[in-house]
Amino acid sequence: MARVALVNLASLPMPGNDPIFPIGLRCVQDALDRAGHETRLIDFVETPAALGDLSWAAGEWDVIGFTIRNIDPLDLTCDGHVDHYQAFVARVREVVGRGGPLLVGGGPGYSLFADGLVRRLGFDVGVIGPGEQTILEIVADPDAHRGSGRNLSGARFPGFLANDLQHPHSLMSAYVRRQGQVEGTMIGVETRRKTCYQGCVYCPYAYISGQNQGDLKPLDLIAAELHAIHGSGIRRVFFTDGIFNSELKYAKEVVRTIIEQKLPGLTWSAYFTPKPFDDEFAELLGHSDVEFVVVSPDSLDDGMMKVLGKSFGTRHVTRFIERAKRHGLELRMNVVFGGPGESRASVRATAQYVNANLATEELVMNLGYRVLPETALARQLSLADDDLLDPTFYPFDPDLFSWVIEELDSRFMSTRVLLNLMAARSSSKRMKKVPLPGKAPDGVAANFPYLALTRSRPDAEPVRQGLG
Template sequence: MRNYKVILVNLNSLPNLGFSPVFPVGANYVCSLLSEMGAEVDFIDFVQRPDLLETLDFLEKEFDCIAFSIRNLDSMELDGEYLVDYYLKITTFIIEQGRQRNPDVKILLGGSAFTAYPKGFAEVFPFDAAIDSDTEERLFQFITGHIEEMQDDQLAGIGGTCPERFAFEIKYQPELVKAYLALGAKQIGIPTRCGGRCPMQCIYCSYGLLDQNTHYTRPLNLLRNEIIQLYQIGVRELFFTDSLINISPEHARNLCLLLIELNLPELEWTAYARPTRNEEFLRLAALSGCKTLSVSFDTFSPAMLTNLKKGFSVHTISRFIALCAQYKVNLVGLLLFGGPGETELTIKETCEFANRFLEPGQLFFSFGIRISPGSGLETLLGQTGNELLIPHFLGFDERIFDFVLTHLDGRFISMNLLLKISKWRAAYKAMSCKQTAHPQLSMVCPEC
């Protein structure tokens, strides 16, 4: 008897993507999930093994399924490269070579990029099945169905029931982790499920598409084992993923207490957070080794906070920044200029707030809001999701670039940032304008 065999390819480990490779948290989770189901998995990551892109040695082994994981569609920036054609070229080549060795192989596609753009991918990519939500259940159904279809007496079935969501220990391959550490990716991601997916309703975000079930957390005993596992491999900085760490104050508190109890020398952690007035969270974060909390403020203008549906106020932001300073928790604030209703006045409000409350190194910003399927912005504009595989951005007054440089203190503007802003502006000017269903809002895209 043999086990069901899957080749799992991390497409975001391909070279020349235009952005730094990130440890494949989602693909690694799926690898562990498949193993939990009883399948044998050959995890292909081109950061770990760049030679495999040329040799395709992994296709010399026996396999039943080739699965592709796409985490990032592109850099999401105005000057980002359009990568779909590159992904398609590589996947098509691997599929063609794979079918020569096994004509009956099933092709599976998944990952957060596919989940966000399912219609667009369906029109372009060749696959037999896709996982666009509820990963555990759909993957279990796909494999059991394929095993029944194959009618191979020598093929063992998988476990009788689907593994409970996130209720098993995720395994980290030491050589894979070390490959990313050697690349300079100091942060290794670990899914905490701190309250589930983000409950916020930011107008540009499509996180709600990525998971249908938002109200579960990962058991602390599993997180304990995984933290120790990564620490023993050599990881000294963890990135707690799954949107915002403090969605559930209780779970965030318990995670901090766990880290305090473990007391692992030199271990630090970072995460995205929502601004909060919860002083206990900041106190425990500091005690547990928090290195940085990143917050997508997007704006400090009251009007723009409303337009972007951020769900918090300038007063809450001010209190959060003060608490971070009080407990010496490093804060990184992210701003996004060019949202609906952005004017020189709203930019001036944002810049004056930043000038007063933030220091260099605490502020990062970009221009242009990418329109994502399933987002409130897509609905507002009346745009169809299948077109959005090609980058579409909300149109804005080009003078916004000048407004920011006028009102933001020079201490936040380095020469490298000026060059980046110049590239963003050139890319924006080269885009074509497209009308929308909204009388006052337009879109721009490279290939309209």
């Protein structure tokens, strides 16, 4: 039996960070507990004192694992989080001393930058992708990995199909208190583990999830998890699948399961795609108390959608909107301006579609595409993973902000939206400008810089950018 501490670095208080319930870390902890190991989860929402008082780190641990969910908030106005992670891990290392517990890194954010982070944070070993099976192998023989500085690939975990995930009441209560009320607290539920079939140029999801077996969680386990969440008093669930309806038959079965549980007041949401999405599915959703149907076309210009790697076009989005409204579904549509080759004409096309088809509250708008490793955007720009560790955005025309403000109806330009746009424009002007290496890709001017919010060297003094 091993003694393992699991630290949720995603719960550190950092500018732009909004901690969410640590589903991934709970999956790892549950796997360790079921295998007979002794564990403790350190979450700074649940135990804020553990941030300053590191006496917990001095325990007789065999392994201390650190999970990183995000490297930065993917927002033009926000700094990266790596300096905060580095500082905290350094404090822990000072407490445990040389020859102490094995230090292990993991999580989706870590997986993207594993080679750079294992060195920068000084972990003995790291895990890329799903971590349950690999952490079980690591804790079986910690000394075999001491000082290796290697990253191991995550593997399929059979327990995903056999075990329902029940969360500690104290951890759930902490997130309820943080969000102010039980009714407003949202918790994630995982229904499948399958590599995303979409080819979006900005998305690293397929790399993070790994080449898995396409496991679909049995419906009785999903029902058990929903009952436990409802029993805790939490009433909002988010299904964390990359795309909830990527396999429509199974998605319908999950929705039927939700309906059959008859859990009063339980609402849910997820990320959807406009196809496959038929009337039967829309009708089921209408009977299931779905809170929002969230879709991300990112652009509503057919040319831009193709460049972004979307497997659907505006005709599919239109059909989706018609079905959703016919069945009384609440929509949230994500649009991101500033992709490869974005022009005044493509902004205008997207704005005209939004103006004609969406209610004010249905649009969720952002500017700028964060370039992440293992994505087509990174390959287009010929940027190494280490070059992307600080917040880095795909080149866009400086007039993009003005185009958006001028083309979208004024009803979408609330005071909050305008302030966010102004803050983003101000931040973009202060960003470090770095020439593109080699030949610029199509749609990007040869002298166009890519944009980095902080200095690229970890030993340099960071440039702080505030939220406007």
